[in-house]
Amino acid sequence: MEACERFVHGDENAVIARDLRVSVRSVQRWHRAWSQGGPRALTSKGPASLPxxxxxxxxVLEQELAKGPVARGWPDQTWTLSRIKTLIGRRFHKSYTVQGVAALLKRHGWSCQVPARRAVERDEAAVVKETWPSVEGPWRRSGPGSSSRTRPASR
Structure with a gap:
């Protein structure tokens, strides 16, 4: 729409393209559409393809995901993007990339979550929570041959 305003003012296509950081060819297409149909010709027509x-x-996919991966034949209870991609292919006969699955889930409000890595057999009562005493070493000055990154002490 900014290009439309600039067309009215008579700005050149190359200047508009530079200012809007687009190709001159795009501005030429916009200008032709604008001259034939006015500002309405430049409004968005929606996404290029349907999801x-x-x-x-x-x-339906959410219902399948709620059943868990074990119900769909995987050995553990972790949904991965690759597994969801496979599920979509098997259930709906649609082909997604792993990145496409991530975008699909994000678009519908899902987020990536990493499960806590804890053994099922873990006994919280038996876990010993002990704080070890801190040990301070003797302080030494840096000298020749020292591996310190500071300057050696002046003599």
Whole structure:
């Protein structure tokens, strides 16, 4: 829309392209559309393609995810992007990339979570929580041959 205002003022396409950080060819296309259809011709037409999974299918995917990975044949209870990609392929016959699955989940409000790595057999009562005494070493001045990164002491 800023380009539209600049077309009205008579600015050159190259100047508009530089200021908006786009190609001159894009500005030329915008200018042609603007001259034929006015400002309405420059409004967004929406996304270039529709998502592979509609909101209804994503709701079904959420139900599948709620059942857990073990119910779908994996050995543990961790959903990974790769596993979700495979689930989408098997259940809906749609092909996503791992990055596409991440974008799909993020778009629907999901976030990446890493489970705490704790053994199932862990006994919290048996865990010993002990603080070791801190030990301070003797302070020494840096001298020749020292591995210190500070300047050697002056003589």
């Amino acid at each position: 592979l999974l509609s909101d209804e299918l994503f709701a």
